[in-house]
Amino acid sequence: MSGNNIRVVCRFRPSNKTEIAEGGVPIVNVLEDGTSVVINGKEAQQTFAYDKVFGMDTLQKDVFEYSIKPTVLDILSGYNGTIFCYGQSGSGKTYTMMGSDIDDDKAKGIIPRIVEQIFDSIMQAPANLEFTVRVSYLEIYMEKVRDLLNPSADNLPIHEDKTKGIYVKGLREVYVSSTEEVYEVMKSGNNNRVVASTGMNAESSRSHSIVLVTITQKNLDTGAAKSGKLYLVDLAGSEKVGKTGASGQTLEEAKKINKSLTALGMVINSLTDGKSNHVPYRDSKLTRILQESLGGNSRTTLIINCSPNSYNEPETISTLRFGVRAKTIKNKAKVNADLSPAELKALLKRVKGESVTFQQYIQALENELLIWRAGGEVLDSQWASMDKASKGTLPSPRTPTPSSFRPTLPDDSRPATPALALEKDEREEFLRRETELSEQVAEKETELANKDTAAQTLQTELQALKESEKAMATTNQSITSELNDVKLQIQKASYDRKESDINVDSLREANAELVTELEQFKKTIEELKAQKASAVQQDASPATEADNVAPSIDVLSDEDILALEQETKQTLDQLNTGSFELTEDQVQQLRKQLQQYKLQLGQQETLIDSLQKDKTELTDKRQNLETRLNLLEVEYEELLEKAIADEEVALDDQPEEIHRTISELKTKLEQEFVTRKEIQQKEIQELRSQLEEKDLQYKEMDTTLAELKITHDKLQSTLETQKKSKVSLVGDKDKDVEKMRKSMAEQMAYFEVMKKGLMRDLQSRCEKVVELEISLEETREQYNQVLKASNNKAQQKKMAFLERNLEQLTNVQKQASAVLGRNSENNEKTSVVLTMHLFFFFFSSWWNKTRN
């Protein structure tokens, strides 16, 4: 620990508009050495000296380089540090600390530059040093501590702790790993700061803001650790409220600001006047938080910001004096280090040695005391001393002999010797020190024991780590070989997949072939249908030879077959009853038809044979395909399962990526397999249904064929019967003709009777017509009379029309009567009925019209 003064640097900003407008002029002169400034005041010229003075046009970068950079190195070495800006409102404190734009390389202030420097240094630090950086951001507004990173915490308490020192309880700490992250924290904190427009500054900070950066570093080799805290303080500006015209809330803020700044001044006074026993740190939140920075464990830099203009001369002089005073503050910065186990051991050894020396010293003193008490005397040269104890030259402990013992009764004859009083004080002192030392020793022993245990644990851990490293190396090797195996397996799997792809392709081809065959089969069916249709047409055509006999066999439907059967049966019945006669031509025709039937039957049989063959082939193919497909499916599944299982087993300990790739591959393969399987199953289903259709067709054909055979057999037998009966038929032909003539004569007689009946009926109808004519004539007469009476032209026209119609009807009736004489009975009947109908039609229409 060494005493170190606060570093004070002074910065002047350029004159601002208000100052110029008020007619102020620059009154500062920075001397060449860069550490002194002369103020050409109204009344006197004053010189102020600091560690560094920056003129009006100093760049942000230069302020950092020349005054701040070393502080960063201090923090990284384990010291606490503080940089704070002091000055009147609008003097450039925020400009200096944060800058007008932290993203602009020129405009950014010292805080962003410090952050950059910290991370640059961390990056360049040895690899065995491990760093952590934490950032907090607070403001003291109206004497309340607000967390700018957690604005809801707006009145945080300040605590003190043996290990932590002075700290704000509950303040949010953000771990950061880069400059950008710190910038983000700064920006979010800045957004929560309280600023207001004042007469001195358009954006005046109404609070003291503190950025706290905590850096801890740990030596991974020795276990030693260091930590440094850096307080970056932008104080609110002091202001003369009369000058700035503050009122209302701004006035209240100004009062609080000035009060806390006064407290800061008082602390500095107490620290520097050399008389004060008490430093009033607790008078304000600001001084309490900055307690370590002012006269404590910190390397502190104060930046005093001033106006160069005569308009603000009094404030500038005040600020400069503040800086001068602060410059004399002595701090006691020390490295905040946790000792390594080795260092602790050495310390313990030393303390133990000291303890032994003390014990020896105490023992020597006690012996000496006993001698004195016993009335003995100890020579000056033999008196016990700490020096002798540490050199180990103390006389060996002696027990006082009884002879030399003298009672220590108080001798009233003389006053108590000062030796006794000294003895008592010394004893108390020794006892106190002994207790202290034994406490220290006990503490150190406990510490040592703890450290020993920690060291042993560490050694065990180290051993375990070495072993695990070995195991890891072995595992690594095995993993590498497994990885190679897996790679091989993946390759194999990809080959297998390709193979299965090829298989699937071949299946597709087979499928395509089947489809082609199916198409051909369909074509064949179409052709058959076409043949059937043409046969039906032939049947329907009157030019066909077999027209009057039977429909063509190859187009026989169920109804046709039934009709044919009935016809055959009738023919057979007729033949059996002898009521049917066949001419020579008919017999010839029957023969021809029979030959045709035979031909068609042959064709049908050939067709059925070919169909049978087709069916067998198709069934075989279907079976083959199904077998192949099943085999392929089984193979594919086995392959897939095997590949997946192998990959799963092999890749259990593999890196995540390979595992994921494999699982993706697996999912893809499974999806592909499922899709293909579905497609193939659909195809198989289609093929099956087609085959079933074919089967049905085949069965129908079979039935038709059977029926045709039966018909053929019947016809054959009929033909045989015809052949047999042919001879007898020719012989009986004349008789049959005779019979037919007779039957014809009978029929003619029957027709004659019917004709006579009809003629009678006609006659009676004609009579009725005559009667009707008469009644019509009468009606006409009546009508004419009515017409004459009405003299209506329209009625006359209608009447004339009716008359014409009647005449026509009469003609028709006459023609019909004439025809009746010539035509058959039916025709006569029809004619009469027609005439009657016509008559009644015209009559009814006339009658309706007349009535209307």
Ligand SMILES: Nc1ncnc2c1ncn2[C@@H]1O[C@H](COP(=O)(O)OP(=O)(O)OP(=O)(O)O)[C@@H](O)[C@H]1O
């Ligand atoms: N060195 C400089 N160069 C140029 N402009 C400056 C400089 N210093 C300060 N300024 C400008 O002066 C104005 C006041 O500065 P700033 O806000 O930093 O003052 P402050 O001391 O923080 O005031 P307050 O105490 O009221 O918050 C700002 O507009 C700032 O940009």
